[in-house]
Amino acid sequence: MKISQKLKRKAIQIAAFGLNNCHVGNFFQKGGAKLYTGPWKQFCAPGLNCYSCPAAGLSCPIGALQSVTGSMKMDVSFYVVGFLLAVGVLLGRFVCGFLCPFGLIQELLAKIPLPKKKWRLPPFAKYIKYGVLVVFVLLMPVVVTNVVGMGDPAFCQYICPSGTLLGGIPLISTHPELQQTIGWLFSWKMFLLIAILIGSVLVYRFFCKTLCPLGAIYGILNKVSFYRLTVDEQKCIHCGKCAQVCGMDVNPVKHPQSMECIRCGECAAACPVGAIRIGFGVFRGKDAPAQTANTGCTGRCASCKTCARKNL
Amino acid sequence: METKPRCGTGTGWTLVRLGLLGVAALLMVVGISRGEVAIVLKKAVNLCLECIGLG
Structure with a gap:
């Protein structure tokens, strides 16, 4: 699972x-917490x-x-x-x-x-x-x-x-x-x-x-921290899903090291093409599906609506 | 599309980060040698009336 x-x-x-x-037991001490x-x-x-x-x-x-x-x-x-x-x-x-x-x-x-x-x-x-x-x-x-x-x-x-x-x-x-x-x-x-x-x-x-x-x-310190968010611009199809799911109102593609980003990973989980990685070090993009260069489509529909926008 | 190098990903930045970690370690050593830990402990083990809204 x-x-x-x-x-x-x-x-x-x-x-x-x-x-x-x-020390939860301290709440229940004799004579008060x-x-x-x-x-x-x-x-x-x-x-x-x-x-x-x-x-x-x-x-x-x-x-x-x-x-x-x-x-x-x-x-x-x-x-x-x-x-x-x-x-x-x-x-x-x-x-x-x-x-x-x-x-x-x-x-x-x-x-x-x-x-x-x-x-x-x-x-x-x-x-x-x-x-x-x-x-x-x-x-x-x-x-x-x-x-x-x-x-x-x-x-x-x-x-x-x-x-x-x-x-x-x-x-x-x-x-x-x-x-x-x-x-x-x-x-x-x-x-x-x-x-x-x-x-x-x-x-x-x-x-x-x-x-x-x-x-x-x-x-x-988010700007310089070892633990960081990296966007692979070659894979990103600019569908906007990452910004949509972000509870902190950050657009990770535009501002990956935003001072507001709490590194929760919701954007990386929502990305249909695996273009966002959060962790120590720089993005390698080994396990992410590659997009087709001209269309931005991976061939595996992730409802990102890129095709609808581009009339494909 | 050509990938632009992202700010904060180069070797120079890694050195900056390592430098900052070194500074942090140095600051902690200075703080410990000045006896700051005892002040922190004293405040933390006694009821902080300001923290709970009574001070």
């Missing part, structure tokens, strides 16, 4: 979610996963970055920047498509069957995440400091929906003493979480497209 690309990806996403959140406090938390996870989630076994790279830059002694975190650079150069936004727990949550939400037309975001929306990265992750923890020179993790504090969903709700619901400290900030974060969850039902990966600073970092 051949396992589809979608199923393979979903299995990897679920495994990654489980590995990031392997407790955090895992072992040594693995000195390592960062590649995806967005709040380290204040009781089940989390690794640190969130965005939270870790802010905690170091917001500390008294340091304004830059070589450790986390190095980690993000290494992961980004190796994998780019493959992390978003396969390894990010919050990405999986959004994809599951997008499956809720609502009577909906295909919602599209305005073109400027994809640039908001770069502003979030610069202002909330890089600048505010360093610039907005208290009297002893410590800055707050502004992205975690004001925006991060993963923290509210996986950390805030389980901890506050099992700790009555924390419930007494709820104020405007928690209300704001709940409002934002609900807005993002509704957005994710209506728009595929709403948070990834608009607000995620980690997606912004990996998006920039």
Whole structure:
């Protein structure tokens, strides 16, 4: 039995979610949910996963970055920047498509069957995440400091929906003493979480497209990453199927290394002539059917409609 | 149709990528030697009130 690309990806996403959140028993501790406090938390996870989630076994790279830059002694975190650079150069936004727990949550939400037309975001929306990265992750923890020179993790504090969903709700619901400290900030974060969850039902990966600073970092590194998308222009028949199936609104033929591409592989699976390859290295095109030079037709009908367009 | 060389596929680009990986490794070594790992661990094992919306 051949396992589809979608199923393979979903299995990897679920495994990654489980590995990031392997301490499920911490939700059911006596006296309320407790955090895992072992040594693995000195390592960062590649995806967005709040380290204040009781089940989390690794640190969130965005939270870790802010905690170091917001500390008294340091304004830059070589450790986390190095980690993000290494992961980004190796994998780019493959992390978003396969390894990010919050990405999986959004994809599951997008499956809720609502009577909906295909919602599209305005073109400027994809640039908001770069502003979030610069202002909330890089600048505010360093610039907005208290009297002893410590800055707050502004992205975690004001925006991060993963923290509210996986950390805030389980901890506050099992700790009555924390419930007494709820104020405007928690209300704001709940409002934002609900807005993002509704957005994710209506728009595929709403948070990834608009607000995620980690997606912004990996998006920039998509341009140079080892893991890349390659289009064989000799095989491509320009049927447009790849752009049609892309949930991130990318045209892989025009922009194979787009900063928005999460390397999910839907385009490669949809290509009728096997012209798209995703992986490490450059396209060799060994197992793809060759097109007939003049017509663009492979002779095996894949309903690409090239023949109809060219009146063949 | 002639195939245009795609940006990012040459040997030069591979060297750039390897160089970036080297820089990343160097940054991590510098960060570890400065004691950043301890700061990350301390923040991660204690309840982050800001993260959950209480700070």
